[in-house]
Amino acid sequence: MWALRRASYPLKNRGFNIRASRTSCAKSEVESCYSNEEYCNSDSCLVISDGYKALKRFYSTSHGSSKFLTGWCSFSSQAHSKGSDQEEDDLEDGFSELESPASVDEESGDELISEPELSDGEDDGDVVKEPQNELELSDTEADVTEKRSPRKRASSALFNAILVAPGFSVQTALDKWEDENDLTRSEIWLAMLNLRKRRMYGKALLLSEWLESTKRLDFVERDYASRIDLIAKVHGLHKAENYIEKIPETFRGEIVYRTLLANCVAANNVKKAEEVFNKMRDLGFPITSFVCNQLLLLYKRLDKKKIADVLLLMEKENVKPTLFTYGILIDAKGQSNDITGMDQIVESMKAEGIEPSLHVQATLVKHYVSGGLVEKAEAVLKEMEGGNIKENRGTCRTLLPLYAALGKAEDVGRIWKVCEPNPNLGECMAAIEAWGKLKKIEEAEAVFDMMLKTWKKPSSKHYSALMKVYANHKMLAKGKDLVKRMVDNGGRIGPLTWDALVKLYVGAGEVEKADSMLQRAAQQNQMKPMFTSYMAIMDKYAKRGDVHNTEKMFHRMRQAGYVVRLRQFQALSDAYINAKAPAYGIKERMKADNILPNKGVAALLAQVDPFRKTAVSDLLD
Structure with a gap:
């Protein structure tokens, strides 16, 4: 049971309709972790146990109604939570990580890289990547009793047949393959896993459609959920939502809806995520740790004020925080520059017997570095190393990029020496990033050359590591040469490469070149550019006071399928300010997109308000 510790801000003012028990509020000794203001009333109190006291209310400032719930809270979806650990058995067929730290810039809202960003079949390394979203691969299919090694996964005969099939001839290739081979659920699982691992979602969807249309597989809820995930990735949330209506009602369960929810969160679509959450509550699905983690993940990015609401929901539903929960909360505190609060959450986590993972430790180091707390960062890094780095x-x-962030070239060299005799791709990419941060371009290039000699055909993802180094140092000529080198070696250009090229051109002052290049690339390849690619161009136009082109980029991002966020309106406001021009209707546009300004953006809006009062206007009036 969770003991009474502290109240949250009254939720009735925010449209979050939870009727908590009537109770009094005790002031916590970890008050410094949160706002100094204390709120409590007889209708709404946040109850948290001694072990979870650092999870109390995150923010207590009032904000406008989010209209989050209508009578009840409802979010959902996680591969580890149906209220128990049994949910790991619910997802087979390889749900890919919806987001992973290695591929997503969460602050900028980058979404998964599209299909052509293929790997060459080699793993980046042995490190287990912790996903930012817990809809993960599950290895519990009845006839797949062992987790397969990456190399064995790559040997799937069905996957290889799909891989070599051009475009929409996949289904023809599948018909031919089945004539010569036995099609088992194990083989299907393996092929789907490999396709998802390489983010070949289009071909994975074609495989799923073929299985259903030809009735080669008796679909169960997990199969439909996998299909929902693929449709959302390839065709968007709307098509995925429409497909749910076609699923037989007996298979239209929690797994299907939580899969849709997780994709809403991956797309940073607050409105749609909340709609799915409410739908799930209406259908009577339980509140689980995955549900709450999805909420926390979404609001950490877009509206940290609502984190308190989620914590209250967890308390009311007696949902215990997981390691993933603590990781989100720690990162949220770090992003808010509340290092004291971040440390107290870590202590609370340890008090519950949960030790920080490698990913959580890396998050701590990142925020310590940004806060100038070098000694604390070094202490965590030493803890991560352990007694013997070779073991x-x-x-x-x-460790490589984290030591680089501290400017410790000697430690980067020391760690790299451990890897250098027999590195994997992930270590090579980390070393390139680290040397780049330290402005040691030759060392980064040497690692890249080693990588090319060891792996004959690295993917564009691996070229992008060096591309980012060139972009960060405005080395346009070298960046162009690297792209030509990649193409000559059979590499495929996709959003990662475009992103690096855009930043190279923008850094060199050639924003128009970056703009036209990105537009042509998207049109010719029918792929979605990254969020950061658009924002790099939009920010540059805004800095110039080029309202027309800034508005154009705003519109193109919407056309590309990106949900409008505060970040775009901030750039738009900057453009009008630098152009010394009034922005008519910008507040109404934000309201239409359900965007609430923070303090900084509110100040920008005041500057571009055509009807604002000044000392001169008062005299003239």
Whole structure:
């Protein structure tokens, strides 16, 4: 049971309709972790146990109604929570990580890289990547009793047949393959896993459609959920939601809806995520740790004020925080520059017997570095290393860029020496990133050359590591040469490469070149550019006071399928300010997109308000 500790801000003012028990509020000794203001009333109190006291209310400032719930809270979806650990058995067929730290810039809202960003079949390393979203691969299919090694996964005959099939001829290739081979659920699982691992969602969807249309597989809820996930990735949330209506009602369960929810969160679509959450509550699905983690993940990015609401929901539903929960909360505190609060959450986590993972430790180091707390960062890094870095080789990939962020070239060199005799791709990419941060371009290039000699055909993802180094140092000529080199070696250009090229051109002052290049690339390849690619161009136009082109980028991002966020309106406001022009109707546009300004954006809006009062206007009036 969770003991009474502290109240949250009255939720009735925010449209979050939870009727908590009537009770009094005790002031916590970890008050410094949160706002100094204390709120409590007889209708709404946040109850948290001694072990979870650092999870109390995150923010207590009032904000406008989110209209989050209508009578009840409802979010959902996680591969580890149906209220118990049994949910791991619910997802087979390889749900890919909806987001992973290695591929997503969460602050900018980058979504998964599209299909052509293929790997060459080699793993980046042995380090287990912790996903930012818990809808993960499950290895519990009845006839798949052992987790397969990456190399064995790559040997799937069905996957290889799909891989070589061009475009929409996949289904023809499948018909031919089945004539010569036995099609088992195990083989299907393996092929789907490999397709998802390489983010070949289009071909994975074609495989799923073929299985259903030809009735080669008796679909169960997990199969439909996998299909929902693929449709959302390939065609968007709307098509995925429409497909749910076609699923037989007996299979239209929690797994299907939580899969849709997780994709809403991955797309940063608050409105749609909340709609799905409410739908799930209406259908009577339980509140689980995955549900709450999805909420926390979404609001950590877009509206940290609502984190308190989720914590209250967890308390009311007696949902205990997981390691993933603590990781989100720690990162949220770090992003808010509340290092004291971040540390107290870590202590609370340890008090519950949950030790920080490698990913959580890396998050702590990142925020310590940004806060100038070098000694604290070094202490965590030493803890991550352990007693013998050679025996703890799995941490090298994570340690390299973190030591570089501290400016410690000697430690980067020391860690790299452990990897250098026999590095994996992930370690090579981490080393390139680290040397780039330290402005040691030759060392980064040497690692890249080693990578090319060891792996004959790295993917564009691996070229992008060096591309980012060139972009960060405005080395346009070298960046162009690297792209030509990649194409000559058979590499495929996709959103990661475009992103690096855009930043190269923008850094060199050639924003128009970056703009036209990105537009042509998207049109010719029918792929979605990254969020950061658009924002790099939009920010540059805004800095110039080029309202027309800033508005154009705003519109193109919407056309590309990106949900409008505060970040775009901030750039738009900057453009009008730098152009010394009034922005008519910008507040109404934000309201239409359900965007609430923070303090900084509110100040910008005041500057571009055509009807604002000034000392001169008062005199003239």
